[in-house]
Amino acid sequence: MFYVFPNPQAIAEYVSGLLIAQIQKKNNAVLGLATGSTMEPVYAKLCEQVAQQNVDVSGLTTFNLDEYIGLGSDHPQSYRYYMRQHLFNRLAFVQHRTFLPDGLCADSLQQCEQYSRQIQQAGHIDLQLLGIGNNGHIGFNEPGTSFASRTHVVPLTEQTRIDNSRFFDSLDEVPTQAITLGLQDIMESKQIILIATGTNKAQIMAELYESPVSEQLPASVIKSHPNALVLLDELAAQFLPADLCNVAVV
Template sequence: MFFSLPHPQAIADYVTTRLIQLIQKKPNAVLGLATGSTMEPIYEQFCRQVAKQDVNVSELTTFNLDEYIGLGADHPQSYHYYMRQYLFNRLAFAQHRTFLPDGLCGDLQEQCERYSRLILEAGGIDLQLLGIGSNGHIGFNEPGTPFASRTHVVALSEQTRIDNGRFFDSMDEVPTQAITLGLQDIFEAKEIVLVATGTNKAQIMADLYHSPVDEAMPASIVKAHPHAMIIVDEAAAALLPAGACKPLLQLA
């Protein structure tokens, strides 16, 4: 369940290889995508290798985990903007098959219901990428979110707003709500890869390791998934017990 690699670039190399193998096996795969600094080296390496290996991504369908309410697609801190910057504008994705929640949607409830329905209609997510927040959230599913949740509107916790505040000019600009894929939507993915890197993730990874599968720790749902990997670099693994992680380089 817990695996380690030395540094973020090694993780980026491994995840990229996994993604490309999936695409070569299933060119019309459905990918669940995440944002944030943890994903940046992964997307950078993925773009590099897709171009180098001439991998066709035009048949892929993608669903992003979340979006801030109140930010339009062209806002520099929106996840639409992030995805265009780090992935979609760099490769030949089919725009009509890249899905993200709309932060300016007038009918949020209808959009939430439709988003989860679209995933089911696409055949479900083949591989879901996840990061993890310092309070254990995945997507924007804060502690206490029901495991049975579908796409929904969430009030962001103060800790999440503080963590994300570094991307905004002031805390007043940090959104207070977001649309997020639900924990049930995430759990239904055929495969899950959760990535954590850096010393700032060491404590939450130790908490996750010791936590039971409990709604107080949203990311703990991944531990119940039959085909999930939790990948950490040496810094994020610093507080884990000895032997808790299997080095990925030893895998066949």
């Protein structure tokens, strides 16, 4: 389940290959996408390899994990803006099949119910990408979130806001709430790939490795998934027992 790569670029090449294989196997696949600096090399490599191999992405449907409440799609720190910059505007995605929560919606609770329902109507997610927060959150599902949760509104913890403040001019500008895909929605994905890179993720990856499946560490839920991979670079894996990790062949 845990695979260690030399660096983020090696992970990006491996994950891009998995994504392309999924698309070639099922040209109308449903992909679950994540944002953040961890995903940037993945999307850059995917754009490069799709162009090189002339892969058709026009049949894909995508659902993103989350969005800030209070940010419109044109705000530079919204996740819709991120996805356009790093993926959607660089490849031939059909825009009406790229789904993210609307941070400016009038009724966030209704939207949450609709979002989970849209994923179910699409046949669930074929391949879900995940990052991990320093407290073990996936999406914005903070410690204590029910494993039975569907898409919901969450108040962002102070630590999560501090962690994300590097993308804003100040902590005051970081939204205090977000809409996030629920843990049950995530677990209904047919395949899950969690990626962690860098020294700042080493401690939480050690905790994830050692933890039982517990709602106090949301990412631990993927240990009970039948088709989940955890991909780390050497820096993120530095506190894991070397003999207990599978070393990736790249």
